[in-house]
Amino acid sequence: MDVNALALGESAQDTWHWTIVARNSNETGEICMLVDKCRGTGRSTIVEICPGAHNLVYRMRWDDGIEDWAIRFPVPGKSQFTDEKVINEVRLLKLLKKHTSIPVPHVYEYDLDESNPTTLGAYIITNWMEGTKLEDVLDAKGLNDRRRMTPHGKAMLKWIYVQVAKLYLDLWALDFDAIGSPRLSQTGEIEVVSRPLTLYMNQLLRFYGINERGLPKQSRTYASSTDFIFKMIELLHLQMIAQRNSIRDAPDGREKFTVRTMMDTIAMSFIRLSGDNYGPFKLFGDDLRPSNILVHPENLTITGVIDWEFTYSAPSSFAGSPPWWLIPYPIEVLEEIGTRRFLTAYVRRANLFIAAVERNERERGTNLEGDRRLSIKMRKSLENMSCWFNFACRMGSKADILYWKLLDPYCWGSFADTHQERMRRFLKVPLRRYMIIEREEFIVRKLDQVHDYNRALRRTTNMRYEIEEPLSDGTTDTNDEDGESTPPIFNTNLWGKIFSSSLAELEMYRETADYSGTFA
Template sequence: MNWDHLAEEQAQKFFAAWLILLRRESPALPLKLAGQHRPGHRAIEASDFTNGAYNICSIVTFEDGFRAVVRFPILSRSRFRTEKSRNEISVMIFLAQHTTVPIAEVLGAGRWDCGPYIVTTYIDGTVLSKQLKGLPTTSPDWERAHRSMAQVMLELSKPTFPSIGALELELGKWRVTKRPMTLNMNELVRVGNLPPAEFTKRTFQTAAEYFEELATQHLLHLRYQRNDAVDNEQDCRKKYIARCLFRKIAQGFEAEAGPFHLYCDDFCPSNVLVSEPDLAITGVIDWEFTYVAPNEFLYSAPWWLLLERPEGWDSNLNEFLTHYIPSLHLFLKVLKDCEDGQVQKGTLTDSQRLSDRMARSLESGVFWFCLAARRSFMFDEIYWAFLDEKYFGRLTSLDDRLSLLSQDERDELDGFVQMKMQQVAEERLDEHLDFDQLVDL
């Protein structure tokens, strides 16, 4: 499904207005905020802003040469800014305490007039994806990069938790106390115009419950995105049926029981800093969409092996696989070697290995099921290419699939299609939040 162009335009307008306010306060603002969280030291210089996908940053230098990063979640690009900032701080503190993953130290956090901010220590390094871009997969740099990435993934896999959701330090213990905040939720609000209040606020005791929640989010997405969601009545029926059937698959999916592991939706070479020329990791950044997730997420083959986000993959997913599978084989070889080394040292058990499970995830279809669950805007391509026939047999006509829906789902279909066609004709945007509400969220 395409982005709602009106929602995207509105998001850009909010971002532009917010950026004017931020620049009006700078460089005094980052200097002040960094100084507040390093008392007794004078901040003397703030760099120009660097703009990421969801955050904008300024590097502040102190008189003694110490450097800190002041990080502002971008209004309208980053939704649920307060919630995700608190979650990210919790994850960073947890990882620093319980893993060997190199993490920036959180110096402090708070709010300025137009939203939250976080101050961390500065990590020197080059973005790994830039080092790899354009290199053939036969380059030794790819194997070095895979080794660094594999070590981080193994570290993330070691802590376990009894339920699915976001971490919080409560009475001296790390617990899952809040809903999982995902990258997909951010995008559904940002460019799908889903009302933020539609998302559940609960945690999940089983993976089955959570998979059903993700299937429900896909149906909500189709319902609420008014523009660029459907082409015509037939396309609308097909998308509605696919989401109902995916919910049916989710309800019957034999998910692994807990305990569960940490998973970062956005962990990829673009968020990894390395030294040159050995490509050893100096730091991993951008932990905002990290939560305790179903084990199937962790055990699925990595999506980032071709340095592209899934939405940028070739529209022919079978053709995409011809490029992806050789890279996966190389990564799994390196991952297995890392596992062997850790097992020999006693820092990993055989039951904690990831490589065999990742290899099976493509064959079993778990890779595609999890990707479809987590990526609303490429759901239809994945569903029809890899899931529909696997679960329901060869497709002869859409009416064959209609008979698999519940009576309630079939009764709703005609009215749903009429509603979507009316939305197409109106070509307008529902307003769920004004600027002030968006700032406070």
Template sequence: MLTCKPYDDVAWAISTQIWEDWPELLRTDGDIYNDIGVILSEEFSDLEWTLFEYLSTGGFNTCFKMEFTNNCGAVIRFPLPGAVMFPEEKVRNEATIVQYVLEKTSNKIPIPVPSIVRWVETKESPSDLGPFIIMDYIHHMGSMGDLLEMPGRQRGQPPVLNPDLKPARLEALYGELAKIILSLSTLSLNRIGSLAKNDDSTWEVLHRPLSYSMNEIVQLGTLPRSKLPTTTYEKASSYFEFLAELHLLHLRSQRNEADILADVDAEVLADDFRRKFVARFLFRKLVRDQEQRKQWIFHDDGPFPVWCDDFRPENVLVDETECIAGVVDWEFTYTAPVEFSHAPPWWLLLKKPEDWPRGLDNWCVEYEKALQTFLVAMRKCEDEAIQKKLLVEGQRLSSRMRDSWKSGDFWIMYAARNNFAFDAIYWKKIDQRFFGPTTYEDDNICDIWRKRLHLLEPGEKNLMEEYVNLKLKDRNTWRLVWDPDEYTVGWIKRLKIMKEEREEREEREEREERKEKRLKEKQM
């Protein structure tokens, strides 16, 4: 099978460079560093601060911390330009959902989240720093990911589940995570999208759902920002249909195929494109077909529970007793189809199925072992919550998660949400369930699409050939068409100017040193 790079190389390089340079600028530029400290100290003007320092840079935020004499602390979080393609929206969504979770779980299964002190849009931001959130600092010893992962991981390497964890300990750690998943599933509204709080203190879904994958395909898949939704959804089927369309738009827009070596035969490349387009047309077909849809959408009209795309063990902070101290990183959280919550979490092995070095089938074998432990832990959490009257019998997730995995619904949810993983999943885990069995070996799985061509509509076949011809024509000639936000564009310009100024200063200092050295040599 011909394989293409998952991300656009040029977009990846630009994003990575900003990810490295921007936090360094905030840490080392005296004026910017002081401005950030002033923002925090003024926000807590009634407290005396004892320490202000750079805290960390993750995948989407750079954080600074201030500590006070009362042993409390605060964090200011700035969205990373180049990684967050919708910074204003990201900050608003995160601040809003944290407030919602804090309010709505107080009398249910509690989820410890940091209290939001203030969040600021770019137009209100001092020193042109852009949008940010100020929140309480959660004291912690590490993350749940630290407790679950294999020890000795090098920086930059993805985590993997520690195979030496005792079953009882693994169950206990999974149990802490299960409580959060269970609690989120009990919070629901009547539309799919991002939340807002009304003037009368009621909550409503008023904004589009901004997902992890939507941000990612604009950042690294060269999809124009204008192709993303601008609306909320009242039915799960409508949202799934949009996700199916997004897969097609992504494939049409991404220029990663331009990175394929020039000696790859054009017809081989064309068939690879056709295979990908056929998969996406068929996925859209099973979403649109009402009879097929009935097999995996059971709650089309909602209500729709809160769903966090980026919820995973690394974002769950733990204290000295290995209990949860707080849950952070809520930026890609929205109300979503019930079926998302009914699928078991992908992160039980910590590593995604498409990244598993021994292949998808082996991932499934290892995942099923971990899943059995997780479902036992979830069942115990449900029993405890029902006993405390925080949950009713019909709200259990454990049996629904077991069914989702057994039926294969898990893979539909995963493929729908993960654009860059779609091609690793569809043919092996979705196609034969809905369109009939076919025999293949791993080395010729790429030929299955030929047996499915008769299932496409005539218009789809014509459109596919049109797209394939365009891609072949543009092969190795495309230039990056990146669609960053104004925040990112502004920081790229500032970083360039500051880099030039630094280089000029360094050159001037070198000239002065050489001049001084020559003078000393003459005096000798």
């Protein structure tokens, strides 16, 4: 979905004003004084400034040669929930320190008070995590380009996957009784006390101009996967309705309306596949990706994992899906390279990653059975396509392309049907007639909003409401022929071929696997 340029401009303005204050605080030494006060000895110097997607980090150094520290500020405009984000991450880092072996920053101090000497708002002071971003290593060594992949590169990739798989298994070992943001209680027990702060929620405000009133209340937690997933789908509806420029024209509006209607329709079929609606729930990071994983530049050993602010206890199907970042190009390339090529590339990487998970499970002596084993859970999510449903639920801006290119043909068994045929074939007449009327009324209202949006940007447009074209048999959605309210058929013809061929390839990789070594 296109970004709201007006909302993005407001966010950018907030960021710009804050950046001016940050520059002044740097020049006057207020940032150094704040960190020096926390440390208690010596005078620090800022040796590196690291801007990120949501934060600005200063690397601090002292003459005594003891470890460097970092002070990190969530940047207004980029981060929409600065205080909540900081407190959630501090709580989570303490939990991870106690219950996992994941190398995460140690928190020395944090504060939410804007009256601190820098006037920059909330911050966290931690030790500095050494290492190179895994994302940069993958690019520099050609590991994101299959055409450049050498046998040495393949062994390198396997070694990286084995280490990352260990991180995922550490997270998988933790159980939660609710969906939300966890913390350690005063007695040291794990408890879930507030809403899951997702990356999509941040994007809704930053990029699309959605009002925070439409989001879950901060105290809201979820007792079942069903409640949470339908809330995520509700946010897809919210974006379509509330974003001023959510549609480009009437046909595009019908397409997007249909996607959200069909996501509602197929949701329970995918939720049932998970089999653990009421938990245990698992820790999941929306932003756990190579840019937030640090490695030693020579031997590629993981040295740290940073930026945990969008991590929460989630349905096990979220954590039990192979990572979305395994495919080295954006989801939008589905339009360019086609479904088969896209899925083949993803499944090849996913199977390598799952093999790394299996290796770690063997080394740990894991005795879990069935879906309680992470490798089996991930394998099943590939087989039944639930991973793509989960991606669509939580990656709202990608929901439309994921639905039409992957979920729709898998669930309903045809690559040819239009949105009109979908609505007619799978909804009973009374409901269909109601939804078609609602859809067309929505499109008329939305086109007025789009006109106002374009005028605010001083754009000219000749967009107008267009009556939908008839179906291939000459009828329209509003005809009274009764459709079949059919559950998804999960057509596996194409998917089965891709999956089985990739499994055969995986067996070949296993036979020649070399998961250790030092890489220059």
